Amino acid sequence: MPTNKETNSFNSFEPYQAEANEEYMSDPQKDHFRAILRAWKNELMGEVDRTVSHMKDEAANFPDPADRATQEEEFSLELRTRDRERKLIKKIDKTLELIENDDYGYCDTCGIEIGIRRLEARPTATQCIDCKTIDEIKEKTQRL
Template sequence: MATALIDEIDVLAKAKRAIGGAYIATADEEYMNDAQQDYFRKLLMAWKRSILEASAGTLQQLQDGPIRDADLNDRASSETDWGIELRTRDRQRKLIAKIDSAMRRIEEGEYGYCEVTGEPIGLGRLEARPIATMTVEAQEAHERREKVSRDD
């Protein structure tokens, strides 16, 4: 799980480098103005492109090299590695759906606002997690409710 999260962060960092770094807002700037929306649109597209490139590499490796280790321990290790890789790619497939949803919200003018409270999510949170749909407070409340219902 930690490996998948690290991979996701690395891919997002790569996308930020591809578009020239983080967005720096000025003090007199309106929240979610055209420049900010354009920045996040480019970031989301670069992030998606990076994920698709990594997925293509995985597919190519699967097609090129079936597991044929003679030693049973080596084979088990290879199969475990492939299982982890495939789970990571499945997680990224789901992430692509969230990226597409964020792109749709940009087009509809809903991006950057909490789906629960309607309040601005904030540029810092969106910079760290461009697919965020809730403010930190709303997300924490959601997770507390989820934990309580899970404990019942």
């Protein structure tokens, strides 16, 4: 589930309003999702740059071991967050590639349309809500 920081860019877009009888994943729809994904990626890349600057600026050799440990823990947490975002950037790039190959918007499992509203909520979705729900139920029962 994306954090608020991760969703800010694509939540600022207006919901897509399809024209009457508009074909699913028409060029305007693809352009809409391309813009959302690029904005999201740019925001994440900005976070990476801010982290690098922050770590350079804030890196200090504290004489107090507790202060040093606190700083190391903060840096560790920040790096874990950036690692998750790095993986998300890869997922965004893969999704942009799906758009270019006209494979975006259809469920990987059953092949039906994922739906505009679901894609706006989760632009990198690769499954329809029904298949995703089934996968999550299977995953949950496997953990038990």
